[in-house]
Amino acid sequence: FIRRHLFVVAFAMGILLALLGTFYQGKTYGTGYHEAAAALKGAYEAPFGLAAAKWAATVFSYWAGIPGGIFTPSLT
Numbered sequence: 752f753i754r755r756h757l758f759v760v761a762f763a764m765g766i767l768l769a770l771l772g773t774f775y776q777g778k779t780y781g782t783g784y785h786e787a788a789a790a791l792k793g794a795y796e797a798p799f800g801l802a803a804a805k806w807a808a809t810v811f812s813y814w815a816g817i818p819g820g821i822f823t824p825s826l827t
Contacts, residue, residue, distance in 0.1 A: 757816075764815035771804055779808045795807070 752760070772779050778786065778801060789795030 757759045764811045764817075766816075767811050768808055771808055775801060775804050779804045 753805075774800060778798065783805060784802075786795055786797065790797065
């Protein structure tokens with residue numbers, strides 16, 4: 752299905768990423784460096800489900816074919 756409807760899948764994954772980012776106030780975007788650094792210092796309380804949301808964002812990026820969305824979160 753993904754290969755036959757590449758643009759539809761990419762559009763749908765982009766919408767899902769935007770909705771996820773909006774719901775978590777942008778905390779699912781980017782590398783997560785600031786959140787991780789603050790958590791290590793004990794000065795950050797993550798919203799409920801943020802880890803699952805970051806994982807979902809990585810999966811949506813993978814399905815959309817966005818390589819930066821795959822490698823950047825895995826490096827952090």
